[in-house]
Amino acid sequence: MAGFGDRGRTPPELRLIPHPAVTILLVFGGTVGVRDPAGRRHVGSVVIGPGFGDVLRAVEVAAYDCVQVRLSPIVAHSVLGPAATEIGAAVVALDDLIGAAGQRLCEQLDELDDWNERFAWTEEWLARRCSTGSGVHPELTWAWQRMTVGRGLIRIEELAAELGWSRKRLWSRFHSQLGLPPKRAATLIRFDHAVHRLVVGQSPAAVAADYGYSDQAHLHREIRAFTGLTPAAVVDEPFLAVDDRAWGWPGRPSPAGPAR
Incomplete structure (x- = not known):
């Protein structure tokens, strides 16, 4: 996990380098919206599939914080459910995969002021999802x-x-x-x-x-x-x-x- 805080310095374009992981961006305390290469607009928390390597263009930004989580596809299957296998090298809204659970997590993160507490809370959430989710062979x-x-x-x-x-x-x-x-x-x-x-x-x-x-x-x-x-x-x-x-x-x- 890593933590990022926007202070009005979000560049108009962010190039992501392909990575062998599923990346979750948990956005809270504000708003960030991006447009992906296919022209789709995403506001708030998103999931980025393994191998995505392209430019995301900022279309809406209001001071926000973000916890970024990288999960191996093995763990992502348990945390996000079988639908995680359908992401491909693309960007999807977190809510589309896990419903209101993602929004509740972000609201809880927003109530915490310390980054270490935010990481600990996110780790506990991931552990709970893994314990109840379906695993791979x-x-x-x-x-x-x-x-x-x-x-x-x-x-x-x-x-x-x-x-x-x-x-x-x-x-x-x-x-x-x-x-x-x-x-x-x-x-x-x-x-x-x-x-x-x-x-x-x-x-x-x-x-x-x-x-x-x-x-x-x-x-x-x-x-x-x-x-x-x-x-x-x-x-x-x-x-x-x-x-x-x-x-x-x-x-x-x-x-x-x-x-x-």
Whole structure:
């Protein structure tokens, strides 16, 4: 989780970098409205599917606070229900997935003044949703963890063989319960690791070698495909620039407090 507070500095456009997670933006104490690339307008709390990487345009902003939560697709299935698998790489209103429960959570967060209390309250809410929600098959939980530990470098055929499944069976169950194909998931995990190594100053050549790209040009093409940017430009994107403070990543210490 990370916390953000608007103080009249919301830029007219926010580019989101694809991430292998379902992102929930819990908006309270004010209003923020955005328009997605498809032209849909969203006001208030939203859910962003794994792999979304595009510009959201601000259309309505009044001083607000926001708790941003990143959930693996495994956890998102329990927290948001099976409908979470239908989000795809898109933006949907939180209320469309869980009804009034999201609004009640935001009202409760607005009554708290301390960010640590807000994080604790959100964590308790997530835990309750997980305890009562439907989980995915244990084999898929194992497969996701295998992918993340392996930084997305494992071949799908190898993963299916370790499960004792056919490649077709893995694809079908993974896609139906996690909302994206296994190859897409592995690609997102690898990309996320690679782009963050660029942010901390590792050279594109070294990143390409460490993360299984055939060469530096292959890495360049993937970054361009995901973001429309070059490796040199993507490292300056605001959402990546604060990730070490807001989230941390392998090899970096996690933050002691919220990013503001």
